[in-house]
Amino acid sequence: MGKLTAAKVKAVIDQPGRYSDGDGLILFVRAPGQASWVARVQHNGKRRDYGLGSAKLFKLAEARDRAWEVRRALVDGRDPRTLWQQPAPLLRTFKEAAEDFLEALGAKELGERRLKQGRSQLTRYAFPSLGRLQVQSLDAERIAECLRPIWTAKPETARQVRSLIERILRFARPDGPQFAGTLGPAISDRLPKQPAKGNHKALPYQELPALMERLQEKTGMGALALRMTILCASRSGEIRGATWDEIDFDRGVWTIPGERMKAGKPHRVPLTSQALAVLEEAAKIRRSDHIFPNGKGVALSDMALTKTLRDMGMTCTAHGFRSSFRDWAAEQTSVAGEIAEAALAHAVPNAVEAAYKRTDFFDRRRDLMDAWARYATGGESGEVVQMVAAS
Template sequence: MTLEHYAASLRPIAVADVSTQDVLRALQPIWRTKPETASRLRGRIEAVIDSARVAGHIDDRAPNPARWGGHLEMLLPKPAKLSRGHHAAMPYQEIPAFLARLRQAEGMGARALELVILTAARSGEVLGAVWPEVNFEARIWTVPASRMKAAREHRIPLSEAAIKLLAAIAEFKIGDFVFPGQKPGKSLSNMALDMTLRRLKADGVTAHGFRSAFRDWAGEETHYAREIAEAALAHQIGDKAEQAYRRGDALEKRRALMDDWAAFCGAS
């Protein structure tokens, strides 16, 4: 996605002809506003060019125009870094008003962001969701291990609000993806969530940050055990021995938590 969207200006250029200025034109628009994305993008551009060199498409003696050390570091400020796991988040107190505005917004991106908020799931898990993962009768969305950051299956209890949202989307089902993109067989991209936030003037807020808001709410406003809130976020807690003995996923306790979250958000 980063190469397709943020490096779009490079795609028409023969890889052997990509210059330092070409790379800078791709990086500079997001270098300060999206430092982590920009840093990943630079690394991926560098990898593509290195791969082309190994494949014989570029002269071995030609320097990589996307390399950082001794090259782009002289032209770009050192990228700002967010602490690991921290994303710009909306204060949880503001979410009910924001969700009310979000529900008035049109488009599949708005609906995907609504599900991100109601389930506290990662945006990638929501955007990659397919209909066979959703059990309407049991009110459970099962994300397979292959799509989870920790490579473990995650069952998400769906509040009544989340079920109503998914049922409304299902009436216009196109293919397997819950949130289909414009290209056949592709899901909606993360750009759709960014654009939705931009349209709603949620400056500086990221889709991932809603997970932080949920966690803050659970810790500040409820009496649910820390383990339940962390399980809702699919976070592993404790050492390996403790994880081995904790085989259950506290689904019903998490269901009560997610129902309360939906009620707090004004979505129940």
């Protein structure tokens, strides 16, 4: 018997929050008038959320049936994402797919602040040219033409819109070969070169141990998230969106689902003892499924990390710590470049080269991240860390 009732659903439909029915069925209320059903399942050691549709369209009994169909599909070895595709998926427009994505996964993947910004950006820059087009008709050429007016005039906005478009297409057509990976390089090749980015200022890695010492003295989620960002050399969005069920404490592994990764593929992060210590600190004040939530229990905004740094008098950015890590790996270790790139979850740009690199160098990355964590926390001075190069 489920925990929810039709009366309960009606009572909370306009009250933001997360309401569990049991067996993985969850009612997400993002904001008044924005409620959707999600089936959360564990399969092959990984957690996945499958959008089941709007709570305005599907009643509780229908949502339970759909959640059961998701679990049945996984048992049968089928992809649940294909369960309710229309017989003629060509009729689905990009705008319809975008609305479904934003309702089902937007707040989880983007955070509330970025979700609101993303809606505005899509409405202004993407829907006028792409909104009425059928999803499967969109290719790099059409997306490039959509982005062209803002590509050099508003480069950061253009990159954000491109990223949103890619996520929506992966969500809408996971079986489409043209969306198997990122469209980024194919789109960029059709557009002029953007002005050089100047907003990811990096801290020289030699100064990191002192910064980490200061961060350890600070309280608050922003400081904890920054420490984790540095120790894992992860993108701030990956850290801010992290949830507890992505963490395997026994094996010391953080598995980020593909839908939260820039390249659209799952990524395993080896957790060092220092990173696990940060998680243990966060666990003591746990108040939501997010590891680093804000006061409302949802993902921290990107500005939360920036504000923490600015309050400390720092001018570097959270994203810049990835450059600090890359510089350290190049100058202070003998590790092969592809292992450092794998640690940063950088996509291999050449398709032929990517075909030969099926491994994610996980064991070697663990050694690298252990050395990095020791260095960043002051456990080692700047001497060279000897490591085996990839062959």
